[in-house]
Amino acid sequence: MVSDGFENFANAAIGLxxxxxxxxxxxGLSEWKQQRKWDKNHDLAHRYLLAIFEYRDxxxxxxxxxMFAYEMPEPDGDTLQNMSDDQVRFYGIQKAYQNRWDKVTDANKKLYPIQLEAEAYWGAVSKDLFRALRELEIELQSNITTFLRASNPDNLGPMRAAADRRLQKRR
Structure with a gap:
């Protein structure tokens, strides 16, 4: 009898x-899935932050x-002989801004796929936050273009004066 009771208890204990x-x-599986979700979220946020820092820089x-002298290259020998000092300086400034802007383009190329992933994962919040930055980026590019037009010694006086007036109206 005792063994039947123990056997029943053991069977119940095994079932429980x-x-x-x-x-x-x-x-445990549920927590593991939740942890994977948080890991993915953390990884995306980390990559996004690094890309934003690169864009900011x-x-x-x-x-x-x-601008340092090493940023402003001089044109090739034949071209250099046919240019005035102002033209050589403008050439260097123009190339320096082009090289600087290339870094912005590279940062945008790295940032864009991460932004798409963030939009898919988090929704349109990140896209909306970046809209104002993109507008400021376009404004900056426009101001640089206007500055270069105003600085170009090959542009006629009225053209340079018009570019100067536009620069004065901008922030």
Whole structure:
């Protein structure tokens, strides 16, 4: 009799332990899935932040008014002989801004796929936040173009004066 009671208790305990094991496995799997989701979210946020920092640094480089001599290359020998000092200086400034803007373009190329992934994962929030930055980027590019037109010694006086007036009206 005692052995029948013990056997029944053991069978019940085995059944309960199987049910408890299944419940623990289910909750564990659920937590594992949640952890994977958080890991993906963290990884995306990390990559996004690094890309934004690279973009920020590239924009800061364009906005920096100081230019070093190594940033402003001179034209080739034959072209250089046919240019005035003002033309050579303008050529260097134009190339320096082009090289600086190339870094912004490269940063945008790295940032864009991450932005698409963030939009798919988080919704349009990140896209909406970047809209104002994109508008400022376009404004910056426009101001640089106008500055270069105003600085170009090959442009006629009225053309340069018009570009100067546009620059005065902008921030």
């Amino acid at each position: 332990s199987a049910f408890a094991g299944a419940a623990v496995a289910f909750f 590239a924009i800061s480089g364009v906005r920096n008014p100081g």
